[in-house]
Structures are given as structure tokens and as C-alpha cells.
Amino acid sequence: MCFRVFPWLGLEWRSKLFLQEQDYGNIFCGLPKVSTVLESAPAIEVADLRKRYGSGDTAVDALKGVDLSVQPGEVVGLIGPSGSGKSTLLKCLGAVTEPSSGQIALSGDTVYAGGWRNIDPRALRRDRIGFVFQAPYLIPFLDVTDNVALPLLLAGRSNRDARQRARELLAALDVAHRAQAAITQLSGGEQQRVAIARALANQPPIILADEPTAPLDSERALAVVRILNRMAAQYRTAIIVVTHDEKIIPTFKRIYHIRDGKTYEETGEGRDIG
Amino acid sequence: MISLAGRDILHSWGKYAFTGVGLGLLIGVTLSMAGIYRGMVDDGKALLANSGADLWVVQQDTLGPYAEPSSLRDDLYRSLRGLPGVLRAANVAYLTLQIEHAGQEVRAMLVGIQPGEPGEPRYLIAGRPLERAHYEAVADVKTGFQIGDAIQIRRHRYTVVGLTQRMVSASGDPMVFIPLRDAQEVQFLKDNHALLNERARVLANPALNRPGVPGLAEALFSSQENSRMVNAVLVQVAPGWDAETVAQPIRRWKQVQAYTRPQMEEILIAKLIATSAKQIGVFLVILAIVSAAIVSFIIYTMTLGKLREIAVLKLIGARNRTIAGMILQEALGLGLIGFAVGKTVATLWAPYFPKYVLLEPGDAVRGLLAVLLICALASLVAIRTALQVDPATAIGG
Ligand SMILES: Nc1ncnc2c1ncn2[C@@H]1O[C@H](COP(=O)(O)OP(=O)(O)O)[C@@H](O)[C@H]1O
Ligand SMILES: [Mg+2]
Numbered sequence: 327m328c329f330r331v332f333p334w335l336g337l338e339w340r341s342k343l344f345l346q347e348q349d350y351g352n353i354f355c356g357l358p359k360v361s362t363v364l365e366s367a368p369a370i371e372v373a374d375l376r377k378r379y380g381s382g383d384t385a386v387d388a389l390k391g392v393d394l395s396v397q398p399g400e401v402v403g404l405i406g407p408s409g410s411g412k413s414t415l416l417k418c419l420g421a422v423t424e425p426s427s428g429q430i431a432l433s434g435d436t437v438y439a440g441g442w443r444n445i446d447p448r449a450l451r452r453d454r455i456g457f458v459f460q461a462p463y464l465i466p467f468l469d470v471t472d473n474v475a476l477p478l479l480l481a482g483r484s485n486r487d488a489r490q491r492a493r494e495l496l497a498a499l500d501v502a503h504r505a506q507a508a509i510t511q512l513s514g515g516e517q518q519r520v521a522i523a524r525a526l527a528n529q530p531p532i533i534l535a536d537e538p539t540a541p542l543d544s545e546r547a548l549a550v551v552r553i554l555n556r557m558a559a560q561y562r563t564a565i566i567v568v569t570h571d572e573k574i575i576p577t578f579k580r581i582y583h584i585r586d587g588k589t590y591e592e593t594g595e596g597r598d599i600g
Numbered sequence: 601m602i603s604l605a606g607r608d609i610l611h612s613w614g615k616y617a618f619t620g621v622g623l624g625l626l627i628g629v630t631l632s633m634a635g636i637y638r639g640m641v642d643d644g645k646a647l648l649a650n651s652g653a654d655l656w657v658v659q660q661d662t663l664g665p666y667a668e669p670s671s672l673r674d675d676l677y678r679s680l681r682g683l684p685g686v687l688r689a690a691n692v693a694y695l696t697l698q699i700e701h702a703g704q705e706v707r708a709m710l711v712g713i714q715p716g717e718p719g720e721p722r723y724l725i726a727g728r729p730l731e732r733a734h735y736e737a738v739a740d741v742k743t744g745f746q747i748g749d750a751i752q753i754r755r756h757r758y759t760v761v762g763l764t765q766r767m768v769s770a771s772g773d774p775m776v777f778i779p780l781r782d783a784q785e786v787q788f789l790k791d792n793h794a795l796l797n798e799r800a801r802v803l804a805n806p807a808l809n810r811p812g813v814p815g816l817a818e819a820l821f822s823s824q825e826n827s828r829m830v831n832a833v834l835v836q837v838a839p840g841w842d843a844e845t846v847a848q849p850i851r852r853w854k855q856v857q858a859y860t861r862p863q864m865e866e867i868l869i870a871k872l873i874a875t876s877a878k879q880i881g882v883f884l885v886i887l888a889i890v891s892a893a894i895v896s897f898i899i900y901t902m903t904l905g906k907l908r909e910i911a912v913l914k915l916i917g918a919r920n921r922t923i924a925g926m927i928l929q930e931a932l933g934l935g936l937i938g939f940a941v942g943k944t945v946a947t948l949w950a951p952y953f954p955k956y957v958l959l960e961p962g963d964a965v966r967g968l969l970a971v972l973l974i975c976a977l978a979s980l981v982a983i984r985t986a987l988q989v990d991p992a993t994a995i996g997g
Pocket of ligand 1: 379380386388407409410411414415996
């Protein structure tokens with residue numbers, strides 16, 4: 327058995343991990359084989375998740391019992407009108423906001439059940455979740471490489487290792503030629519690809535993307551979706567993409583509609599975009 | 601881990617440099633204020649050291665001759681010379697006045713000395729010491745006088761024959777040394793107008809201007825015109841003698857007091873410049889508060905401009921420690937830039953101060969520590985704000 331322990335693997339999580347080992351095709355030269363969880367455990371499993379903001383008369387029930395499940399390597403769309411609770415759901419899944427009740431299991435590991443379960447939300451975000459936002463939100467005082475290396479550096483990896491990994495990711499996302507550039511020198515599409523590279527840096531099993539293609543034209547929007555699909559396939563990453571974007575909705579094989587704080591599952595067109 | 605603060609400073613170096621220069625000018629003023637205080641202390645010490653005296657004998661119940669008026673009979677020094685342990689004793693007279701020179705007024709301290717005795721300036725940077733009994737002067741370079749200049753003091757013209765350096769009074773006025781007799785005359789005698797007035801009054805008084813006693817009026821004039829007072833007697837003790845031991849019998853004399861060098865230093869520094877020192881102290885405290893307010897305002901504003909980045913950092917798992925460290929380091933970086941600028945400008949503008957400004961390395965180190973401490977404290981508000989940022993704001997609505 328050959329495996330490598332990544333620093334992002336939490337202890338109790340790691341123990342469940344080596345039941346089965348998977349060797350993924352690897353576009354990055356020199357990267358080791360990637361071990362991950364039991365194939366059968368969904369990357370994300372949400373049951374009856376509720377979130378109430380505030381209390382009393384001004385309370386807002388943003389999530390009213392959400393059920394959702396995403397398999398490793400799957401890219402699902404999350405679609406709903408404004409104010410329907412999309413961002414709230416992502417915040418809860420990403421351990422940014424604490425839900426009010428319900429359950430969240432990540433890779434078979436219950437992290438929330440009426441309260442965070444033996445986890446540090448900050449470490450969970452750092453090690454197990456990648457975030458992509460509508461705006462790239464890159465750190466303007468770091469160059470492209472260091473922006474991508476940042477999650478690894480925050481996790482305690484050496485500068486050399488982190489930058490090496492960042493360069494590989496930049497190459498995979500076709501922005502290697504911009505590695506030394508300042509953020510302000512990049513086009514919107516390049517910035518978004520760098521942001522995706524940053525989300526992938528720690529090889530998180532989950533990526534949460536909130537309207538990642540909103541500022542992009544259709545060409546670039548499709549390019550981003552293509553990249554996300556490729557990453558999902560290659561790393562078995564589970565990806566949830568919140569979107570309004572008519573251009574990319576047909577690409578999802580599975581879609582969750584969210585309306586008034588509840589989710590409704592639907593099969594998507596799953597159009598092949600290469 | 602890379603230094604986030606360092607990267608941010610490099611990225612917006614223009615903003616930091618600009619702010620750092622502003623802060624630096626403020627720090628420069630602070631360092632100069634401390635330098636002015638140190639200069640005053642040093643001037644006092646130089647004043648004592650350059651006099652060459654070990655003991656100052658002054659009027660009883662006074663802190664003379666620099667801190668309070670003191671006057672002594674000018675034959676006292678003879679009795680002092682007879683005491684055991686006294687090597688030399690000489691009269692000195694001090695008086696501060698305005699001297700006109702080349703159309704400008706110079707405030708100077710006139711020192712009457714006996715050539716070759718304690719009180720005489722020991723090092724000249726040009727010219728020669730006083731040799732003639734009258735109307736010669738040795739001036740400090742700060743007066744602006746040059747060798748050969750003629751200066752008018754009251755009734756007489758004096759020729760500058762020598763120049764000294766760093767000979768200033770306790771209040772920083774440059775010194776002009778003249779023969780003791782001349783100084784006594786300047787100090788205790790009247791000008792021509794007053795003199796003519798008095799003579800006329802004496803001559804008009806039949807009791808004093810008696811036809812039968814022809815020398816009486818003349819004798820009166822001469823006794824009026826001859827001052828018998830000086831301000832202090834400077835004593836040099838003989839080798840092997842302790843100044844305190846020599847001072848003890850003198851203190852038992854009536855009407856005089858004797859101070860040793862440490863006591864004189866105490867008087868000059870603790871008493872004479874105490875008010876100025878407090879003045880400077882209050883100023884330093886205000887400057888520290890102003891600097892702290894400015895630094896916290898700047899750091900706070902810079903942090904507000906980075907709230908989104910901070911939210912993103914938190915979202916991707918940065919520790920509070922990392923974020924607080926970044927802001928603290930930026931504040932310290934600003935302090936370091938400010939200090940470097942401040943030290944430079946303080947050094948550059950020090951020579952332009954009319955009084956001696958002594959920039960002590962120890963003060964610079966203390967100043968640096970104070971700047972860093974102030975910057976650290978000033979960053980607290982910004983750190984508090986940054987730590988309250990909700991990572992959820994990075995995701996938005
Ligand atoms: N921090 C908050 N405090 C109170 N109410 C909130 C907060 N965030 C979101 N909401 C409310 O929750 C509901 C869902 O918001 P959100 O999840 O942002 O929707 P979406 O992303 O689908 O537009 C909205 O009614 C919104 O006003
Ligand atoms: Mg939203």
C-alpha cells in the first residue's frame with residue numbers, strides 16, 4: 327500500500343481514510359499518488375440543515391431544511407433566486423457560518439450535528455475546503471505564485487514546497503506565464519483562474535464556488551467550468567457551483583434548485599463542453 | 601511563511617514612505633527636544649569643567665554665581681589662599697548683557713577673570729589669552745566676533761584677542777572674557793551720564809566740596825568708582841586634597857558658602873534647568889501622544905482598506921495570530937521608517953539650533969524603543985477591528 331499523508335487530513339478523519347486507496351490520473355508531473363476516502367462516502371452530505379439569522383421578530387430563516395449530497399469528483403449546480411439562501415448554504419458547508427440545526431458530513435465525517443463536532447472551523451476551511459468567489463479576491467500585495475501558495479503557507483508548508491506546488495497548479499490552469507506578475511496586471515479571466523488555483527492548493531476534497539463566472543464573458547465562463555470539471559475528474563474533488571449564469575447551467579449533470587430555504591434536486595443537461 | 605506585512609509594505613511602499621516621512625519629522629522634533637535638554641546639561645557641565653575650579657566660594661544663603669546673584673568682597677580670595685589644601689583662588693565676576701556688534705545685538709555672558717588663574721578659559725581655538733590689564737577680550741566663537749574686532753561694552757572699547765569654543769552660560773549665552781577689573785567696573789559702576797550726574801551732585805554739596813579740604817571730593821569719586829565686589833571666588837585644590845575636605849572649614853566662615861563640583865552640577869542641572877527640563881518633558885509627552893494618535897489613525901485607515909483581504913485570509917484559514925502579526929509588523933515597520941527619517945533630520949538640523957543640541961546614542965535607542973512601543977500600542981485598535989472581521993463577508997450575499 328502506498329499512501330501519503332497530507333497535512334490537511336484531520337486526525338480522526340485520517341483514520342477513516344485508508345480503507346481504500348485510489349490512484350488518480352495526474353496531470354501534475356512529480357506529484358505523488360493521492361489517497362482519499364472510501365469511494366462510497368459522499369464528499370458532502372447534508373441533512374435537514376437549517377439556518378436562522380437573528381432572533382425574535384427580526385429573525386430570518388435562510389435555510390429551512392436543506393438535504394443535499396455530492397459525490398467525490400462530481401460537479402453540481404446550485405441555482406435559485408436572489409435571497410433564496412445559496413450563499414448561506416455555502417457558508418454553512420464551508421464552516422464560515424454556524425448552522426442552527428441539522429447535520430453536515432464531509433467525506434463520511436460528521437462535522438456538524440447541532441454544533442461543530444470536534445473540529446476547528448478555521449482549520450477545516452484551510453485544509454478541506456477550497457473557495458472560489460464571484461470576484462477573485464486575490465491578495466493584491468502578493469504576486470500570483472504566492473497567492474496560490476498562501477493556503478499551503480498558512481498550513482505550515484515550507485516556502486519552497488508551497489511555491490513549487492503553486493507553479494504546478496498555475497501550469498495546469500494555463501497561467502504559468504503570469505507566475506511572477508502582480509495581481510493588478512492580470513485580466514479578469516486570469517485572475518479567476520489564479521483564484522481557482524488557490525482554491526486547489528491544499529488539494530481539498532471540496533470546492534465551493536459562489537457565482538465564479540459572473541464577471542466573465544461566455545468564452546471565459548465556459549473555460550472556468552471546463553477547468554472545474556477537469557479538476558473534479560482528476561482529483562475526485564466535489565464541487566458545488568452557485569450560479570445564475572445561463573451559459574453554464576446546461577453543463578451540470580445534476581442541479582439543486584433552492585427556493586425559500588429548501589433544495590429540490592434535478593437532473594441537468596450535462597452538456598459536454600470538452 | 602512569507603512576511604505578509606513585508607509584502608504589503610513593499611507593495612504600497614509609496615504610501616508607507618510618505619507616511620513614514622511625516623511621522624519621521626515628528627520623531628525628529630522629539631529627538632531634537634531631547635537633544636536640547638541634553639545640550640543644556642552638557643553646557644552646564646562644560647561651564648563647570650572649563651572654569652578649572654574645584655570649589656566655588658559664594659555669598660552665604662545663595663546658589664551663586666550661576667543660579668542666583670551672589671556678591672563677595674574682592675579681598676576674600678587672599679584669606680582663602682592661606683587655607684590648607686588651597687592651591688589657587690581667584691575672583692570672578694559674571695554678568696549677562698547685550699553687546700552690539702556689526703549692527704546686531706549679541707546676548708553674551710561677560711566673565712571677569714584674572715589671567716592665569718582659575719576661571720580663565722583653558723583652551724583657545726585662535727588667538728592668545730588676556731595679557732594686558734584692561735580692554736582686551738576673549739570671546740566664544742558663537743558670539744560671531746573675530747580676532748581683532750573691537751566691541752563696545754558700556755564706556756569702553758575692547759579688542760578681541762582670542763576665541764574659545766563651547767564656553768556658554770547655563771542659559772546658553774556665549775561668554776566674553778575680560779579682565780576682572782573691567783568687569784567689576786561694568787557690573788557695579790555707572791555709565792558716563794550717571795557719573796557726571798553724581799559728580800555734579802557731590803560738587804554741589806557744600807559739606808562734601810569744602811574749599812578748605814581740597815582732596816575730599818576727589819577721594820569720594822574714587823571710592824565710588826572703585827568696586828570692591830565680585831560674584832564668586834574659584835578655588836583650585838592642591839594635588840592630593842579632597843575638595844570636600846577643603847570646603848568644610850570655609851563653610852564655617854561667616855557670609856560665605858562653598859560648593860564642590862558635584863554640588864555645583866546638582867545646582868545647575870537639578871535646580872537651574874529643572875523648569876526647562878520639565879517644560880521639555882511635557883512637550884515630549886505631548887509629542888508621544890500625538891505620534892501615537894497619528895500612527896493609530898494611519899494603521900487603522902490602512903487596515904480598513906484591507907478588510908476584504910483580511911476576510912479572505914481568515915476564510916482560507918489564517919490564524920488570528922497571523923493577521924494580528926501582519927498589522928503589528930506593519931505598524932512597527934512604519935515606526936522604523938519614521939525613526940530612520942527622524943534620526944536623520946534631527947542630525948541634519950541640529951547645527952542650526954542657536955543652543956547646543958546633543959543627540960546622545962542612548963537617547964536614540966530609548967527613542968527607538970519608545971517609537972516601537974507607541975506603534976505597537978497604536979496598532980491595537982486596528983488589530984481589534986481586523987479580528988472582528990467576519991470571514992463570511994468574503995463570500996458576500
Ligand atoms: N448575516 C445575515 N444576517 C441576517 N440575514 C441574512 C444574513 N445573510 C443573509 N441573510 C438573509 O438570508 C437570506 C438568504 O440570503 P443569501 O444566503 O445571501 O441568499 P442568496 O445568496 O441566495 O442571494 C436572505 O433573506 C438574506 O437577507
Ligand atoms: Mg449570494
